[in-house]
Structures are given as structure tokens and as C-alpha cells.
Amino acid sequence: MTLPTLLVVHDQGSAGPLRVLSSARGLGRVVFLCEPRHPAVAAELGQVAGHAEVVDITGLDDAEVCRLAAGLSPDGIVTFSEHRLRLTAAVAAHCGLRFHSPEVTDALTDKFRQRQALAGVQDTACVLLRHPDDCAGALARVGTPAVLKPRHGAGSVDTCLVGSPAECRDRLAEFTEDTPGDFVLEEYLPGDPGLTPPGWGDYVSVESLVVDGEPRTVTVTGKPPLAPPFRETGHILPAPVPAALAADVVELEQRALRALGIRHGVTHTEVKLTADGPRIIEVNGRLGGNVAEITQRRMGYDMVGAALRLALGLPVTAPEPLRPGREAGPVAFQYMLIPPADPVSPGPLSLIESLADLPGVDLVDVRAPDSHHAGWRRGTLGAIGVIYGTAGSHTQLAELLRQLQTRAELYWYGATSAPAVRSGAA
Known part of the structure; x- marks a missing residue:
């Protein structure tokens, strides 16, 4: 039986090629549309080298990608990347495939337009910011404190709370110094x-x-x-x-x-x-x-x-x-190791790796921090790893998370040793 062809517009996101191919077994023939030499995806593609069909879209504009995709006679299309939603919507519309329409995708990826579209569901003050001089008027409409965030983006990158026009101007100028773009100022909830x-x-x-x-x-x-x-x-x-x-x-x-x-x-x-x-x-x-x-x-x-x-x-x-x-159990958890907002001098990575000895922790997946993880402006992209585990209840998990947080603080602030693991914590 000939399997249907499924295009996966791939980039950094919520599912890597290995996971996609595993889930697609028996469902369809997967073809990845991506920039295979881009650092964000090169390592992932290396894990499935020889087992994945990859079409290089490096340097192509949306219209060229649409024509290329149509030539593959696809039966479906999907993306797991926020950054590729708009391209995926364009290809889907061109090829007559199921996906968010371009209009819906605009509202999903544009935080200002999304607030407008949700006005009948929930009124949340939101003002578009294009220049630091707009901050005072925007804050007057939204109120303080307010949340400053990119109009397009994910992972809490360049997202913070501001409490005055001066703070808002300074942050917006900082965020747009190297990468100009629109921001929004939203009511804090x-x-x-x-x-x-x-x-x-x-x-x-x-x-x-x-x-x-x-x-x-x-x-x-x-x-x-x-x-x-x-x-x-x-x-x-x-x-x-x-x-x-x-x-x-x-x-x-x-x-x-x-x-x-x-x-x-x-x-x-x-x-x-x-x-x-x-x-x-x-x-x-x-x-x-x-x-x-x-x-x-x-x-x-x-x-x-x-x-x-x-x-x-x-x-x-x-x-x-x-x-x-x-108290519903068992309770599965993931705990991301996020650097502190202030500059730190981490201790030995073994302090984090030793978290695997805590009862309830199943896996500690970490790597030593580098410049990629530096600074709170990186948002969740700054995480150096994830801890996976299971507790018997939310009460037990609360105690385990407390221990994880305490041990992580020892690492971030340069401790050389960790306290002994307490038995029966989770």
C-alpha cells in the first residue's frame, strides 16, 4: 500500500524529527521542508540521517516554497514550530491542504491581532508599540504594571513587566537595538x-x-x-x-x-x-x-x-x-533549569547531575551553560536542561520541587557541594 505524503515544515519547536518519524510509522511518508544547515535544526536532522527525506528550502521565499511543495503532491502538512506557522499556512492554502488559514494564522502569531479577535471573549487592554516615544501614552491606556512583549514571538523572549514610562522606554530601546520590530504593551493579569x-x-x-x-x-x-x-x-x-x-x-x-x-x-x-x-x-x-x-x-x-x-x-x-x-496521583512533572535573572558563576555541573539521586526523579538531561543561555532575555530558550520525574501526589511533588529548586540555586550561585539526599521526599 502506498502511504500518503505528509509535509513537515521543520524548525526549532515542540517535536524533533526522530519523534515525528516514530509517530508517523504506518501513517504516512514524511518529507521535512527545512533549512538543514541551520544550527537550530542541523543536530536534530543528524539523529535521523539516512532515515528521513529532507527538502532544502534555504533562501527560498514563500511563493517558491509553495511551488516546490506542490510538486511533491502532498496529502497533508503540519509544523511544530511557532516560527514556521505562517509559511505552513501559505503552503497549505496553495496546495489545498488542511491547516490554519492564513487569516487565522495571522491572529495566532500576532499578539496584537489576537487580542482584537478575542475582544468578544475577553477584554484585555493591549496597545501596539513601534517607538519608545509611544510608551507614555500606551501605559496611560493599559495601566501599570504592564507586560511588554514582542508582537511576534514565543518562549517569553524579551518579555518583562514595566511600571513606568521611563522603564518602558528603556526596555523597548534595549530590545529593539539589534533587532527592530513591533512590540505590544498588555494589561497585567x-x-x-x-x-x-x-x-x-x-x-x-x-x-x-x-x-x-x-x-x-x-x-x-x-x-x-x-x-x-x-x-x-x-x-x-x-x-x-x-x-x-x-x-x-x-x-x-x-x-x-x-x-x-x-x-x-x-x-x-x-x-x-x-x-x-x-x-x-x-x-x-x-x-x-x-x-x-x-x-x-x-x-x-x-x-x-x-x-x-x-x-x-x-x-x-x-x-x-x-x-x-x-491530590490526584500519580503526578508527572518536568522541571526546566532556568538561569537566574542576575549574573551568576555556576558551580560544578555534577551538582545538577546529582539531582537524579532524588526519589521521584527519573531523568536529568542537562548541558553546561554557554553564551546561548545567558541572560533572562532568552526566555525559556535559556534553559540548560530538563528534569523528568513522577511523584505519588501533588503534596509529595511540592516537596520534591522545593528540593530541586534549592539544589539548583546551589549550582547557579557557585556552591561546590550539595546536601545529602533526604530519603522519602517523594
Whole structure:
């Protein structure tokens, strides 16, 4: 039987070539459209050398990529990279394939347009910034403090809180000095401490499949606390939130997906838990980073495979959602090792590697930091690795995360040794 041809527009994102090929086994013939010599993808492609079909799109504009893709007679197309959503939408429209339309993709990748599209679901003040001189007027409309972030971007790169026109001007000038571009200034959404006790993040994400315009919830994912200013530090599954709150989160998320006109694909929606109820932070039109691993490990569900099936128009079924709640167990987690915001002189990497000895930790995947990881402006891209594990309950996980954070601080601030591991911590 001849398998259908599936184009994967590849770049740095939430699924590497090895994972894509594994999930595509028996579903389709995968062809990667990418820039194979780009540093962000070269190492990943090296892992599947000789086993993957790669089409080089280096130096081609969108129209040229569209014509090239049409010549491959594709049956489906998908991307797992935020940076390639617009190109993928253009190719899909040119070839008549299932994906977000170019109009929907504009709203998914443009934070200013997305706030406009969600106005009927949620009113969140958002002003476009193109020049430091615009900051005072923008802050007057949005209020303080406010969140400054790139109009187009992901991973909390160049994202921070500002409290005055002078601070806003300075930050915007700093961010745009080397790479000019539009920014947005948004209303800050404060979390409700009553909903998020110490030890947990004050937001969640919703992972969904959208089939013919109908969202199907895969899960609600909890979070550890952010690293300043807004850097994500991991995932917790199931989320440590009451069932009623999780239901409210999903209801809001589904209204947002419909308001954006999403018809087809995988979505990753971040939702803040505030005193006024759940509020949308942002909707992403692709699989969230590291989400595939934790849903596979905790739920036995392959979200990469689901995305491929959706792209090919094959039937897809969401799993039975996990029961939320702070004592629902077992609890899977990922904890990202994010550098502090201030300059540091790290100790020996063995301090981090020794975290594997903590009860509940299954894997420590780290590398020594270099200039790529320096500075909070890198957002989550600055992480030097991820710790994977499982705890018996959210209570046990809270204690384990405390130990992980304490040990990580010893490393970042130059300690030469670590305390003995306490038994029975998780």
C-alpha cells in the first residue's frame, strides 16, 4: 500500500524529527521542508540521517516554497514550530491542504491581532508599540504594571513587566537595538493567591485537538512557578487545580478557539487564574513545548501522532481527560533549569547531575551553560536542561520541587557541594 505524503515544515519547536518519524510509522511518508544547515535544526536532522527525506528550502521565499511543495503532491502538512506557522499556512492554502488559514494564522502569531479577535471573549487592554516615544501614552491606556512583549514571538523572549514610562522606554530601546520590530504593551493579569498556593504557578495550559471547528480537550496542564520575569519552568500533569476551576478554564479556552476561527489542528492555550476567573494569556496554534513528552508519559497519549493524523484527515480521538485536583496521583512533572535573572558563576555541573539521586526523579538531561543561555532575555530558550520525574501526589511533588529548586540555586550561585539526599521526599 502506498502511504500518503505528509509535509513537515521543520524548525526549532515542540517535536524533533526522530519523534515525528516514530509517530508517523504506518501513517504516512514524511518529507521535512527545512533549512538543514541551520544550527537550530542541523543536530536534530543528524539523529535521523539516512532515515528521513529532507527538502532544502534555504533562501527560498514563500511563493517558491509553495511551488516546490506542490510538486511533491502532498496529502497533508503540519509544523511544530511557532516560527514556521505562517509559511505552513501559505503552503497549505496553495496546495489545498488542511491547516490554519492564513487569516487565522495571522491572529495566532500576532499578539496584537489576537487580542482584537478575542475582544468578544475577553477584554484585555493591549496597545501596539513601534517607538519608545509611544510608551507614555500606551501605559496611560493599559495601566501599570504592564507586560511588554514582542508582537511576534514565543518562549517569553524579551518579555518583562514595566511600571513606568521611563522603564518602558528603556526596555523597548534595549530590545529593539539589534533587532527592530513591533512590540505590544498588555494589561497585567495578576494571579489569585487563593487559587494557587505557594509552590505552584498561577496559570495553566490547555492542550486541545480541533476537528472541523470543534475543540476536543486532551488535558489541562499545571505549572511550577515562573522564573522572573516570565520564564516558564515546566509542566505538571494532572494540574493541581479543583475540577470546577479546570472546567471553567476549558470553557473559556473553547470560546477563544471558536472566536479565533480555528478549524483544524493542535492548540496550546495559556490561561491565568485570577480573582476575576480564568483569563486568556495567549492561544498558540501548535503543540506546546515539551507537552508531547508529558502527555505520553502520564496519559499514554501521543499528541505528535494526533497532529499527524489531523493533518492527513484521519480519524482522531482525544483521550479520557485526567481527573484534576491537588491530590490526584500519580503526578508527572518536568522541571526546566532556568538561569537566574542576575549574573551568576555556576558551580560544578555534577551538582545538577546529582539531582537524579532524588526519589521521584527519573531523568536529568542537562548541558553546561554557554553564551546561548545567558541572560533572562532568552526566555525559556535559556534553559540548560530538563528534569523528568513522577511523584505519588501533588503534596509529595511540592516537596520534591522545593528540593530541586534549592539544589539548583546551589549550582547557579557557585556552591561546590550539595546536601545529602533526604530519603522519602517523594
